[in-house]
Amino acid sequence: MNKNKESLHLSSPAINTHMNKRSQIWAAFRSAFPYTIPIFAGFLFLGIAYGIFMHSLGFSAIYPIIMSFMIFAGSMEFVAANFLLGAFNPMNALFLTLMVNARHLFYGISMLDKYRGTGKKKLYLIFGMCDESFSINYTANVPANVDKGWFMFFVTLLNHLYWVAGAAIGGIFGSYVKFNTEGLDFVMTALFIVIFIEQWMKEKKHYSALTGLGLSVASLILFGGNQFIIPAMLAILGVLTVLRKPLEKAEVSV
Template identity: 35%
Template sequence: MSSASNPLSIPSLTAPVAMGYVPLGAVFGFLFVQAGGPGWLALASSLLIYAGAAQFMMVPMLAAGLPLSAIVLATLVLNLRHVFYGLSLLNTLPAGRLQRWYCIFALTDETYSVLTALPAKERAPRMALISALNQGWWVIGTALGAVLGAQAQVGLAGLDFVLASLFAVLAVEQWRARRDPLPIWIAAAAYAAGCILMPSQALAIAIALSLVAAALRPARTAPATGAAHD
């Protein structure tokens, strides 16, 4: 059976992202309005910036009156990792120029995880729509949060765990697509080492160790394909 007959539709592929992005986007919109920003500006940032963690970082920076240049620089540094994501997808970007540029703009951690769980030949025709749907979930959440923040005081306890839950689901999907447990064990061991060496910087150390392990890991050879087909 060919891998092209993937039974998962695009909405089902983005459903786990929706369950994380809508509540997290709502938290961002709520916090932005509570910090004194207008709701339309929160919505505009999710449409034109769409940077997730950088948007959360922007809230206290704006509230503190920091210059725009400082916010731009911090956003650039925080999202520099997306350059490496994009490099690994260059050969599977859509052919259309507008679609290519949009997919580059809309690439996030979660979108990258969904795309790389697909067979390479299925990415290009689905990439733009998956990216647009994922951004749509974030924009919807932002709008809901901005409305709530302008009209009511809503408790946000427990919503900080949504992102961790989302990444857990995406990690499982990656494992199901590749059937290679080694990256998960490397990440777990790297984080454990980070907690032992320097607990306050455990995540940064874990990322660095994981990158080193990925660079040193020998490339896997593709399995030989026989002449007969299923």
């Protein structure tokens, strides 16, 4: 992408090691950024929608900015806005959040290994582990010469920035947006479909992918859009546990 990388390398060993570290970080940034471009579009749009939503509920721009920065879990922030409008019930807020965000538990279990050895960045990687950061960091083919820790750090950081920027723009300028954005939110669906295909092509057996897809559809039909996640997760966990023996024999290729 960028051809002036060579020009960064200068003489003197001291400068060289310093430059090496910097160019290493810069290389990680450059390979991470293209992966986040779809999220740039999606988060800016959704963030603006969220900011406008908060604006329409009568909250000043500082609310979407602080909430997008601190919570950084898209769907939950829309729900949190409703908490703020209702009666004060902190326990209810806590438990509903745990339910809506329970899927993060699966992300964490999947990232135990990948986040290992990332040093101080690990805390931030876990803090910012939203759906999009998780799925990119899990599936991306990081080039061998790029530092994986910094790569994942920049994916997470850029996504976080897009989301806060979107929420800020929406909260501040919400009432002026006129361009017809209907349907732009499909960018997130498209992203997950692409990641699903990429993951599909990487593995030899598709038990797990099909289990996830099939049981989620079944759970959605049975329990409806607002309550299907927890039953789907339990069913996935159950089926994958039962399939452990046969699957481990067929060795999972990831």
